[in-house]
Amino acid sequence: MFKNMRLGWKIMVSMLAVVVLMMGLGIYGLRSISTLDESNSAMFERNVVPLSILTGMTGSIQRYLGAIRDNLITDTDHEKFVARYRKLASDFQEDWTNFDKAVTAPELKQALAKLKDQFEVVERTNTNLAELVKAGRSREAETLFLSAASDSDRIKLQDAVEAVGEITKKRANDRAEENSAQASTAKKVSWMMMVLAVIIASVMSLVLFRNIQVIIKGLLDETELLAKAGIEGRLTTRGSTDRVNFEFRQIVEGVNRMLDAVLAPIDEAAKVLERASQKDLTARVMGSYVGDHAKIRDNVNKAIENLQAALSQVKDSVNQVSSASTQISSGSQSLAQGANEQASSLEEISSNLEEMSSMVKQNTENANQANLLAGNAKTQAEKGNEAMLKMAQAIEQIKKSADETAKIIKTIDEIAFQTNLLALNAAVEAARAGDAGKGFAVVAEEVRNLAMRSAEAAKNTSALIEESQRNSDNGVSVSGQVGEILKQIVTGAQKVAQLIAEVSAATQEQAKGIEQVNAGVSEMNKVTQQNASLSEESASAAEELNGQAEELAQMVATFTLDGSESSDFRHEERKAKVLRMQRPPQTANHQAPSGNGHKDGTPRQPVAQIARSNGHNGHAQAAEAAIPLTDEELRKF
Amino acid sequence: MHSDVQKPGGKVERRAGSGKYLTFRLAAEEYGLEILKVQEIIGIMNVTRVPKMPAFVRGIINLRGKLIPVIDMRAKFGMPHQDDTLKTCIIVVQVVLNTIKITMGVIVDNVSEVLNIQENQIEAPPAFGAGIDTEFMLGMGKVGNKVVILLDIDRVLTGSEASQILATVAESAANPEQKDLKTEITAKAG
Numbered sequence: 001m002f003k004n005m006r007l008g009w010k011i012m013v014s015m016l017a018v019v020v021l022m023m024g025l026g027i028y029g030l031r032s033i034s035t036l037d038e039s040n041s042a043m044f045e046r047n048v049v050p051l052s053i054l055t056g057m058t059g060s061i062q063r064y065l066g067a068i069r070d071n072l073i074t075d076t077d078h079e080k081f082v083a084r085y086r087k088l089a090s091d092f093q094e095d096w097t098n099f100d101k102a103v104t105a106p107e108l109k110q111a112l113a114k115l116k117d118q119f120e121v122v123e124r125t126n127t128n129l130a131e132l133v134k135a136g137r138s139r140e141a142e143t144l145f146l147s148a149a150s151d152s153d154r155i156k157l158q159d160a161v162e163a164v165g166e167i168t169k170k171r172a173n174d175r176a177e178e179n180s181a182q183a184s185t186a187k188k189v190s191w192m193m194m195v196l197a198v199i200i201a202s203v204m205s206l207v208l209f210r211n212i213q214v215i216i217k218g219l220l221d222e223t224e225l226l227a228k229a230g231i232e233g234r235l236t237t238r239g240s241t242d243r244v245n246f247e248f249r250q251i252v253e254g255v256n257r258m259l260d261a262v263l264a265p266i267d268e269a270a271k272v273l274e275r276a277s278q279k280d281l282t283a284r285v286m287g288s289y290v291g292d293h294a295k296i297r298d299n300v301n302k303a304i305e306n307l308q309a310a311l312s313q314v315k316d317s318v319n320q321v322s323s324a325s326t327q328i329s330s331g332s333q334s335l336a337q338g339a340n341e342q343a344s345s346l347e348e349i350s351s352n353l354e355e356m357s358s359m360v361k362q363n364t365e366n367a368n369q370a371n372l373l374a375g376n377a378k379t380q381a382e383k384g385n386e387a388m389l390k391m392a393q394a395i396e397q398i399k400k401s402a403d404e405t406a407k408i409i410k411t412i413d414e415i416a417f418q419t420n421l422l423a424l425n426a427a428v429e430a431a432r433a434g435d436a437g438k439g440f441a442v443v444a445e446e447v448r449n450l451a452m453r454s455a456e457a458a459k460n461t462s463a464l465i466e467e468s469q470r471n472s473d474n475g476v477s478v479s480g481q482v483g484e485i486l487k488q489i490v491t492g493a494q495k496v497a498q499l500i501a502e503v504s505a506a507t508q509e510q511a512k513g514i515e516q517v518n519a520g521v522s523e524m525n526k527v528t529q530q531n532a533s534l535s536e537e538s539a540s541a542a543e544e545l546n547g548q549a550e551e552l553a554q555m556v557a558t559f560t561l562d563g564s565e566s567s568d569f570r571h572e573e574r575k576a577k578v579l580r581m582q583r584p585p586q587t588a589n590h591q592a593p594s595g596n597g598h599k600d601g602t603p604r605q606p607v608a609q610i611a612r613s614n615g616h617n618g619h620a621q622a623a624e625a626a627i628p629l630t631d632e633e634l635r636k637f
Numbered sequence: 638m639h640s641d642v643q644k645p646g647g648k649v650e651r652r653a654g655s656g657k658y659l660t661f662r663l664a665a666e667e668y669g670l671e672i673l674k675v676q677e678i679i680g681i682m683n684v685t686r687v688p689k690m691p692a693f694v695r696g697i698i699n700l701r702g703k704l705i706p707v708i709d710m711r712a713k714f715g716m717p718h719q720d721d722t723l724k725t726c727i728i729v730v731q732v733v734l735n736t737i738k739i740t741m742g743v744i745v746d747n748v749s750e751v752l753n754i755q756e757n758q759i760e761a762p763p764a765f766g767a768g769i770d771t772e773f774m775l776g777m778g779k780v781g782n783k784v785v786i787l788l789d790i791d792r793v794l795t796g797s798e799a800s801q802i803l804a805t806v807a808e809s810a811a812n813p814e815q816k817d818l819k820t821e822i823t824a825k826a827g
Contacts, residue, residue: 420748421678421679424750424751425677425678427751428675431751432672441751445751
């Protein structure tokens with residue numbers, strides 16, 4: 001029955017049993033302690049208190065007896081001693097009453113009565129003694145006191161006190177023994193109950209431990225089973241509920257439900273992927289899922305769509321690659337042709353250069369000759385300059401003599417003027433002379449005429465001389481100008497000589513340059529021939545590329561493709577392309593064959609880009625980019 | 638050689654007659670002097686300037702020991718001044734100023750010739766109107782295509798000008814050699 005209980009009930013029952021036992025143990029312990037407490041109080045009240053009273057009584061009796069003796073011995077102050085022992089007697093009486101109240105045992109009461117009686121006997125004797133002492137009959141009193149009767153009375157009193165003490169002591173001892181017996185009983189009972197509780201609790205916990213262990217082991221086994229199945233990919237495996245107890249079955253059931261929910265979309269995705277693996281790209285995950293399952297569905301669908309889009313692009317690209325490779329082929333052929341033409345042109349250039357070289361040599365010789373001629377011209381011009389200077393001096397002399405002549409002419413003119421004046425004066429005188437002066441007047445007129453003519457002649461001569469002076473001045477300035485010009489000719493000739501020397505040097509340089517150009521041209525010729533052969537090779541490679549493109553097209557055709565593509569997919573693809581275009585050319589290198597061709601519509605452009613960016617390795621890499629084959633495949637051709 | 642014509646206003650008008658004239662040039666014009674007024678012709682020479690004289694009086698010259706005043710005809714006729722040239726001459730004339738006969742030099746640009754001019758070649762000076770003085774002209778001689786202005790040298794200088802010239806002459810004649818002239822002048826003035 002306990003075995004079939006739920007785990008919670010089991011724990012509760014076990015705990016209740018232990019609690020009950022503990023309560024019993026506690027209650028018994030409490031009771032035992034209160035009993036012990038009571039008997040302890042009784043021992044104190046009935047035994048310890050009477051003992052202390054008894055001690056006081058004993059003391060009082062001793063001091064009473066002492067006081068009586070003192071009274072007998074002394075001669076004076078009897079009153080004082082009498083008062084003392086009266087006081088002590090009343091103390092004794094009081095103690096005795098207290099003692100009697102404190103005890104109940106009849107044995108003790110009897111002993112007490114005996115003590116009281118004996119004290120009264122001693123008291124009576126004592127009263128007599130006090131009378132005798134008071135009466136001054138000390139001798140009698142001494143005798144009475146020392147009599148055997150009174151002495152035995154006093155001993156009897158001592159014995160009675162001792163008897164009471166013995167009885168009280170004995171009773172206290174009995175009581176203590178009773179108490180310790182009671183305590184040992186309580187101890188025993190407590191131990192027994194404790195052991196019982198421990199045994200019960202241990203048994204219960206053992207049972208519960210076993211029970212829980214079994215449950216947890218079941219759960220762990222099922223969990224491990226599921227985990228193993230998950231790792232091994234057995235997705236249909238579920239946990240069995242039989243192996244797990246009662247309420248823990250729900251855990252296994254929940255896990256199973258969860259697995260069902262988790263695996264349903266994966267199953268569908270697996271089916272879709274299986275179709276995709278059979279090259280059918282029209283399959284999609286159709287179920288309506290939420291959360292991460294929706295993500296899985298969307299991502300699977302998107303992956304297939306992307307694959308489909310990529311394949312359609314590949315299809316397009318293959319077509320373009322095919323046409324491009326045809327173009328490359330024809331281009332390479334025309335390039336080869338062009339290279340051949342270039343080679344023949346280069347040969348022509350080479351022969352022209354040789355002609356040019358001989359012409360340059362001719363130029364050098366001519367320049368040297370021109371240099372000589374320029375030197376000659378310079379010396380001639382210098383000679384001309386000297387001659388010019390001499391001529392200028394001659395003209396200067398001519399001018400001087402003309403000046404002299406002019407002075408003479410001026411003198412003649414003055415003479416003519418004076419003669420004119422004389423003639424006029426003569427005419428005046430003749431006029432004054434009246435008729436007598438008529439002949440003289442005629443002479444004067446003739447003289448005047450002569451003077452006028454000589455003046456005229458002088459004037460003409462003067463004009464002529466002036467003109468000749470002007471001319472000679474002009475001649476001087478002209479000869480100066482000619483001298484200047486000749487100097488310029490000299491410097492010009494020097495410059496010409498210099499320039500010709502420079503021309504000569506330059507021509508020699510030119511000759512060297514032409515030789516270098518010639519060497520360059522022959523190098524170019526080699527390169528051109530290489531280009532011709534390389535372009536033929538590239539033409540054949542382009543044809544091979546065409547074949548590869550056709551194979552690729554056939555391969556793509558084996559896929560079942562859906563004709564429609566979603567518009568947002570295209571948008572994203574375009575963005576991706578833009579990103580790719582923005583990368584540096586080295587990275588674009590790897591992407592160029594797949595991406596750029598489709599966007600630009602011309603597959604040549606990226607190839608050219610690569611060739612530019614990669615320097616002299618560009619040829620091989622461009623080939624790689626244009627022909628997507630490995631080196632081993634290429635080597636076959 | 639010239640005739641005095643009594644004008645209605647009482648003024649005596651002298652007219653040029655046939656005879657010989659010494660012609661000279663001032664600027665572009667040709668002028669004529671009665672030959673009997675001319676003493677001689679000399680080339681230009683140093684002229685000593687005399688202070689406080691009118692602008693047309695160039696100064697005085699020493700003609701063979703005789704001091705005579707010299708007039709610049711260009712200045713007198715209000716023509717622009719011209720520096721002397723080699724052709725510049727001084728015509729020494731004998732004039733009557735305020736009835737006193739003195740010898741005087743006239744500076745001209747150029748002495749031309751001695752011309753014989755007939756009376757029919759001479760016309761009276763043109764009348765320009767009441768305010769314009771033509772007294773110093775004897776007439777206009779026509780020689781070929783040219784016109785010769787015939788001067789009355791006695792009247793070229795006005796009365797006051799003549800007095801100044803006379804004063805100059807009197808001062809310069811203070812030396813003993815010209816004593817006779819001085820007495821003559823003072824006598825005539827008296």
